[in-house]
Every structure is written in C-alpha cells, then in structure tokens.
Amino acid sequence: MAFLQLHALSKRYGAVDAVVATDLAVEKGEFVSLLGPSGCGKTTTLQMIAGFVDVSGGQILLDGRDITHAKPASRGLGVVFQSYALFPHMSVRDNVAFGLKMRKVPTAEIASKVKTVLELVRLAPHADRYPRELSGGQRQRVALARALVIEPPVLLLDEPLSNLDANLREEMQFEIRRIQCAVGITTLMVTHDQAEALSISDRVVVMQAGRVTQIDAPYKLYEHPRTRFISDFVGKANLLPGDYDQLGTPQVRHESGDGELTLSLRPEKIQLVDAGTGRLQGKVLDSYFFGSQWLYRIHTSLGEITVVRSNDGSAPLGCGAAVGLDWQASLLRVLAADEVRA
C-alpha cells in the first residue's frame, strides 16, 4: 500500500466544489507535484492533508493510518507555506527549533539538530538573524529547514518558489531536489508552474477545476498529454486537425478546417527545412531568441505554428523567410476532448 493515500477526497465551500473526489497514492520517498492553473484546488488539497481545512468527503491515509480528521499537530507533517509563514519575532535558530521545543526534545539535542539542518540548507552562518534580515531565497530555506527538522513523514510544499525571482527560482528548484534526495523524504509540492513541476518531480498530478485529469512521470506527461488542455498547459503545443489513415495511424489533415481528431505536436519536434520540401510550407511571422534556442511563429495553411529550434550555430531565419516544416509522424499525439472546463 502506498505511503500517503487520498481516497475520493472532496471539499465543498458552500456552492463551490473546490476539490472533487480526488484519488492519489504517493509512495515512500517519492516527489510528487500537484500541477494546475490558479484556483483549481491545489492548495485546498494540500491543506486538507495538512489538516488546516476540514474534509467534506473521502479519506486520507498516512502509512495505513486514517488521519482524515486528526488535528494538524498530531499529523506531524512538515508544511512549507507560499508566504514562508516564518515567525517574524524569532531568530532563524528559534524558528527552526520551534517544532523541536514543542516536542520537548532535550536542549542539547535541539542545538545539534538545528545545526545539522541549517548546514543542510546552507544557512548556518545566518542562524542568529531575524527573518526580515534575510533575502527571499534564504527565508525559503529557513521555512524548509523548520519543516524538515522535525523529521516529518511527509513534506508538503505550497508554491514554495512562486515568490522568488526567476534566477533564484531555478537555483531553489535544484536546492529543493538536492535536499529531498539527501533526506529521502516523501514530498508533495503544489505549483502552477509546469516547468517547475516537470523538472523536479518523480510524478506530476495535473488538476483542473478540482479534479485530477492525469498522473504521470514528467517525461510521459510531456510526451503523452491526455487532453487538449494538458497538452497546452504542460509545455507548448501546436494543435492540428487530423484523422486516421487507412492503417489507423493518425495524420495531419492538409486541407484546413477541423478534422475528426485533435493532434498535438511539440514545437521542438518540428524541423525547419528548405522551402518546397517537407510536409508543410510556411512563412516566418516573427522570431524570439532565448539564448539556447530560437522560437519561430510560422504562418501555414493550417494556421500559425510554433517551432523551437535549438541554437546550434546555424544562421537565424529572418521575418518573412519561406520555409518547409517536417516532422516524424510517430510524434503526433491524439488528444481526448476536455471532460472538465478549467
């Protein structure tokens, strides 16, 4: 049996269904992300697991124990909040020691544990500072240390990186993953940032309007999005009309207009070839440079198509250049219609 299990977990706020019959099984030591647009019920799910929000229906099992209605204190989970929720009137050391003091751990042991965890998050030199004297990334690390020091069975992270600037966010992503691997702690992270979810999770749970719509490993999720919404939300996607050929394999319909199928084709799966060759002809509308890659928007008979080409040293294409587009037919993905509106 999985370590953390949600069975048909639901939450209603008056007339609003915030979370609808969510099932999830997280294995011990696994890093799982809850990914979805804002307002889809991620925080509510996390707060039900942490015990801050009463459950309307369903069950939460931790290591076989039913904790659905247990008090937050008795669950003993480590929670990191979006706002960090540090205690502003306590030093870094006292913030981190708080959970241990509540557990009546002997003073000497508290000191050594706090020291160890502050070294783990690389904050040992700042132990005597107050939260307001720290940068955003450092506060984030204090919050992480405070949750980890009590050695919780599960670590819950609510949008831990959303208040950081882009560079720091990437650095902290690596940091969180490094710490999680070092400690081996079962982790559930909420995020609305698909890149974040893909890069550091073992598995990603996509939520939409209170429901789970796909659970898969990041690579599988990216390569095989189930629905139109997911293919668009997770990474960039070109949605093309298509149908099945005589052999039953999906193909792009060349005359424009809606085919019976919706196909997804990732921008980096398309090759730009000489005009006149390839499967489709087009003209470059505009181009964007991202350092490691170029992004082109290309006007074709099937509409606008986005192509990403890695910056391999070849000359960039100018606006208005005529190009051919080619791809491997096996990389086309058939999408299911969206069963829920996000």
Place this chain on the structure above:
Amino acid sequence: MSRGYLLSLPALVLFVGLLILPLGLTLVLSFNVFDYQVGVKADEWTFAHYLSLFSDAYFYEIFWRTFWISALVTLLCVVIGVPEAYILSRMGTPWRSIFLILILTPLLISVVVRAFGWSLLLGADGLVNQVIQFLGGRPVKLLYTPFAVIIALVHVMLPFMIIPVWTSLQKLDPSAEQAALSLGASQTTVMRRIVLPQVMPGVLSGTLIVFGLAASSFAIPGLLGGRRLKMVATVVYDQYLSELNWPMGATIAVVLLLVNLLIMLSWNRMVEGRYKKSLGV
C-alpha cells in the same frame, strides 16, 4: 524657505496656536503670584505653588489615586481589548464589519452623555440596584466610588485599545499560526508564543493612549466620582473655577503633564526595549 516647509505651514500654525501657545501660557501662569483679594499678579513670580503642591499630602493622594485608577483601567483594557480584537479579526466577512462598527459607535456619543448613562445605571435607585433588590439583596453604593469611575473609563477607553491591536493583528500572516500548529503547538501556545509577541507594538500604543487619556480624564471622574472622589483633572477644574486660583490650577496641570509624560516614556522604553530587536519597531 523650501516648498516642504511652506506646505506644512497651516498644520504648523494650528499646532503652535492651539497646543504650544496655551501650554506655554499655562506654564507661565503657574509661576505667577496669586492673591485672593487681587487675583493673578501677572508681573510677580514665585515657586510657591510648586512648593505647596509638593508639601501637601492631599495632592499626593490625588496623584496616587489618578495613577492607580489609570493603570487599572489600562490593564483592564488590555485584558478585555486584546482578546476582543483577536476574536474580531477571526470573524467572517459580514460580522466583522458589523462588530467593528458596534465597537466604534460609542466614540460618536459624547463622554458626558455616556457618563450620565452610567450614573443612571449605578445610582442609589438605578437599574443595577433595582436588580439587586429584586433578587433580595441590599442596595450597594456604586456611584461616587472608584468602581463607577473605573467601569466607565474602561467603557470609554476600550476602542482606543482595540483599534491599535486590531491594526497590528491585520499585519499578521495567518499561515504563521498554521505553521506553528503543524509543528505541534497547541492553540494556547500559538496565542502566547506566536500571536501575542507580534501584536505587542499595538498593545504598547494602546496602553499609551489609554493611560494618557485616563490620567487626564475629566468628565467621567467629575460626574461619577462626585465631590469626594477627586482625580487630578477635577482638582485642576476646582482650582480654576471654585477657588479661582488659576496659577495653582496651572501648576497642577503642568505637574500632571510632566508625570504623565515621564510614566509613558519610561513604559514605552521598557516595552519597546524588549521587543525592539525582534520586531524591528
């Protein structure tokens, strides 16, 4: 003169004209010689009023009474106001505004009117005594006792405690409380170790306002303390209007101001000193 000074001129004129000037005149007056036949002698100077104030046990009694009543009122306002503000901050959307307005509306009614209201309630045949008699008890003397003054002062001062505490509660991150709970703290520990230390600046401002207003309050001790239970402000009033000894009244007023200032500044230093480092106030 720079533009900034020019713009602050109206406020400056108001400040000087309505506060500094009368205060200065009061200070000058307190050194004027007073003669029961002639009245104030504006060009003769003396320390006599200060000497008589400091050598008269009657004034010590009045000042001491004013101090302990104000301190007790302040304490009661903390004990009642802080939990009240916390509960208020935890209320749902419609109720919170309704109760906040309920707490603030008494400020719109004149203190004199409220004091009369209390004297109707607490009088010899007031509502409270009627209830006591109805229940078979003997009537109790409530009016013109410290009890009446304290209960009415607490009633009047409570909003001045609730508002600053409420303001600092607004700045609290509710998830910090959740974090403490998830770390194993009980609800009372959260109150004591997380919430209270963070609202201390608000409590401090509240105590300063309440103590200052209570120590210089006039209408309530005047109407509910009566002839017997004098506080400093009512004694000043007597000196001015019954004795017509304006310089003596001014002397008491100046000393009250200085004592008040001294107490409030040392209290502020004491509390702020404890919380300055952690809260950065």
